[in-house]
Amino acid sequence: MEWLKEEIKELKDKGLYRELRTLSTPQGKKIVINGKELINFSSNDYLGLAQNCSKECFEKWGTGSGASRLVCGNFEIHEELEEKLAEIKKTESSLLFSSGYMANVGVISILAKEGDLILSDELNHASLIDGCRLSKAKKIVYPHCNVETLELILSKVRKKYRRCFIVTDTVFSMDGDIAPLKELFKLKNEYDAVLILDDAHGTGVVGWSTLDLFDLEPDEKTIIIGTLGKALGTFGAFVCGSKLLREYLINKCRTFIFTTALPPAIACQTLKNLKKVPERMRKLQKNIQFFKNLTEINSQSAIFPLLVKTPEEAVKLSQKLYQKGFFVPAIRPPTVKQSRLRITITSEHTEEEMELLWNNIKSH
Ligand SMILES: *Cc1c(COP(=O)(O)O)cnc(C)c1O
Numbered sequence: 001m002e003w004l005k006e007e008i009k010e011l012k013d014k015g016l017y018r019e020l021r022t023l024s025t026p027q028g029k030k031i032v033i034n035g036k037e038l039i040n041f042s043s044n045d046y047l048g049l050a051q052n053c054s055k056e057c058f059e060k061w062g063t064g065s066g067a068s069r070l071v072c073g074n075f076e077i078h079e080e081l082e083e084k085l086a087e088i089k090k091t092e093s094s095l096l097f098s099s100g101y102m103a104n105v106g107v108i109s110i111l112a113k114e115g116d117l118i119l120s121d122e123l124n125h126a127s128l129i130d131g132c133r134l135s136k137a138k139k140i141v142y143p144h145c146n147v148e149t150l151e152l153i154l155s156k157v158r159k160k161y162r163r164c165f166i167v168t169d170t171v172f173s174m175d176g177d178i179a180p181l182k183e184l185f186k187l188k189n190e191y192d193a194v195l196i197l198d199d200a201h202g203t204g205v206v207g208w209s210t211l212d213l214f215d216l217e218p219d220e221k222t223i224i225i226g227t228l229g230k231a232l233g234t235f236g237a238f239v240c241g242s243k244l245l246r247e248y249l250i251n252k253c254r255t256f257i258f259t260t261a262l263p264p265a266i267a268c269q270t271l272k273n274l275k276k277v278p279e280r281m282r283k284l285q286k287n288i289q290f291f292k293n294l295t296e297i298n299s300q301s302a303i304f305p306l307l308v309k310t311p312e313e314a315v316k317l318s319q320k321l322y323q324k325g326f327f328v329p330a331i332r333p334p335t336v337k338q339s340r341l342r343i344t345i346t347s348e349h350t351e352e353e354m355e356l357l358w359n360n361i362k363s364h
Pocket of ligand 1: 098099100101102104125127169173198200201227228229236237
């Protein structure tokens with residue numbers, strides 16, 4: 001197994017070696033790593049809901065679900081949450097999955113088949129990419145958010161394929177920018193395509209749904225996937241779409257069928273968290289605006305990329321901030337092309353904390 005060592009050494013030489021950091025506190029604005037208290041600017045717990053724990057949910061439902069949804073792991077509380085999520089996303093129905101990764105991989109790979117075409121934004125999340133890789137459809141990656149090129153591709157090749165899927169993040173996870181959803185909707189209609197949207201970083205951040213920002217309503221050819229593990233503060237994921245889609249996925253989607261159901265207590269806790277979303281979202285929006293004005297970093301979400309030249313520089317700056325009591329991780333290739341610090345703002349940060357962070361970055 002010497003080759004493992006060799007590949008790890010290669011990573012170390014390139015400044016791309018990764019290590020786990022261990023928290024001794026729960027997720028939150030203040031965390032402790034190696035005995036050091038830090039203000040956390042790295043979490044996707046955008047609304048500070050991850051620490052919520054309702055005794056009622058866990059006493060009623062326990063911790064395990066005991067089986068897959070299709071065996072005996074489907075509980076009333078799952079379906080109650082699914083109805084709520086469909087309402088939020090303005091779709092006919094929704095289906096819970098055990099994680100966003102599994103939802104993306106399962107949905108894309110089962111819908112897009114041989115003879116079909118997938119068009120995928122070059123900055124899509126790894127789970128969307130892996131879903132495309134598992135599919136037997138033809139895949140074309142289009143330049144980031146470039147609708148002109150996308151249209152050119154569609155006009156040239158759409159006719160050669162039976163069905164067509166356009167796949168994109170709504171809010172991009174490493175840059176914080178938003179996909180041109182109005183134009184993508186138009187192309188979906190013009191070229192008879194299905195639009196698959198990953199709303200992981202939009203849900204509960206820019207609104208209940210990123211489509212709301214554009215006054216768009218999903219139709220039967222719009223599929224919205226989201227995670228419960230980010231702004232909603234728990235774990236698991238959902239796929240929103242038509243009733244027909246739900247029925248199909250229950251029958252065909254391997255990452256839905258062959259896995260243990262989401263714990264019912266988690267569904268219960270998610271329903272409780274949803275009640276807190278509107279107020280927290282307003283606070284988050286205020287903080288995002290404040291941080292945007294302060295830093296002049298161009299972002300349309302809670303994700304603020306601070307680009308640097310090299311992986312080493314990203315690591316050095318992250319370490320310096322760590323010494324000063326801030327946790328901001330360095331994000332490097334292969335996660336992104338250009339190294340950066342990825343700063344995330346939550347509803348729980350104070351203006352003082354954001355200013356303090358920025359002063360420390362500027363004095364670098
Ligand atoms: C986090 C994330 C996922 C995966 O969701 P999990 O529930 O964490 O597995 C999928 N897509 C995007 C864009 C994400 O940021």
